Amino acid sequence: MASMVGRMSLTNSSKEQIALQSGNVLVELLRKKSRGRSAGLQALYNLQDAELNELAAATIATIANIVSNPGHWELASADKKGHSMQSKLIVPSLLSLLSIASPLCQVSILRILCGIASSPQAAVVDHIKSGDGIQCIIPYLEHSEVEQRVHAFRLTRLLSERFNQDLACELKLFDKLSLFKDKVLDNQSTDGERSDAACIVASLPLSDEEVEELFEPGFVRWIVITLKISSVVAPMEELCNLY
Incomplete structure (x- = not known):
């Protein structure tokens, strides 16, 4: 079914109807590690509608704010x-x-x-x-x-x-x-x-070997420079706060 929906030419009203009836099933396919996952993805792409996408974007943004x-x-x-x-x-x-x-x-x-x-x-x-x-x-x-x-x-x-x-x-x-x-x-x-x-x-x-490989000299130099800058900036900020 998902494979067929992904290949069909659909009107906006048809997309909306299929999305309402089968949207949950298609999303469920995305969570499964099977061939149905790619078919579900293709179907959801085909069901996209500009107006519905704008509404969905606004809804998701509102949820994110909450x-x-x-x-x-x-x-x-x-x-x-x-x-x-x-x-x-x-x-x-x-x-x-x-x-x-x-x-x-x-x-x-x-x-x-x-x-x-x-x-x-x-x-x-x-x-x-x-x-x-x-x-x-x-x-x-x-x-x-x-x-x-x-x-x-x-x-x-x-x-x-x-x-x-x-x-x-x-x-x-x-x-x-x-x-x-x-x-x-x-x-x-x-x-x-x-x-x-x-x-x-x-x-x-991380293991000792991984630390040595990851923290090469360039990274260590950055840490030293950053600490030096921090040690200078912090007292300056405290001094500024006094005035």
Whole structure:
């Protein structure tokens, strides 16, 4: 069915009707590691509608604004069946939607995931991990757009605080450990990206050999220079505050 929907020429009204009747089934296919995943992805692409996309983008942005701050949203239902935003059903769905969402929606989804990952509930992070969350997020650490990268680095930092061992394994698997060192040294990157990258590196359980390989002389020099600058700037700021 999904394969057929992906190939059909549809009017906007037909797209809307199919989306309402089969949208949940197609999203469910994205979470399964099978041939149905690509068929579901193709079908969802074909069902996209400009007006509906604008409405969806506005809705997701509103949710992101709410979830970005701690509050009663953690107890609220995210669908008619009463599943919370942090449930095992909703979290993997958000991760699956990242790959097919518009750039604007991608930013909002990453913000929502950051809010969810900030929750003190341990099970929430497990839902991200079990939904191949790390694999889904890694491409956005190197995204061409700043906003995607900023939120991807923040999300990765939040995850590193909860399951650093799993994160380290995934990063080694995709040969991405050096990405964080390079980000810290990159003067063109935002302060937020560099700060989060440094926190991620600090939280990863690395062997002595990996530390030697990662923290080459250039990185050590940067740390020394940064510490020297900080030791000069801090007293100057204190002095300025006196006047």
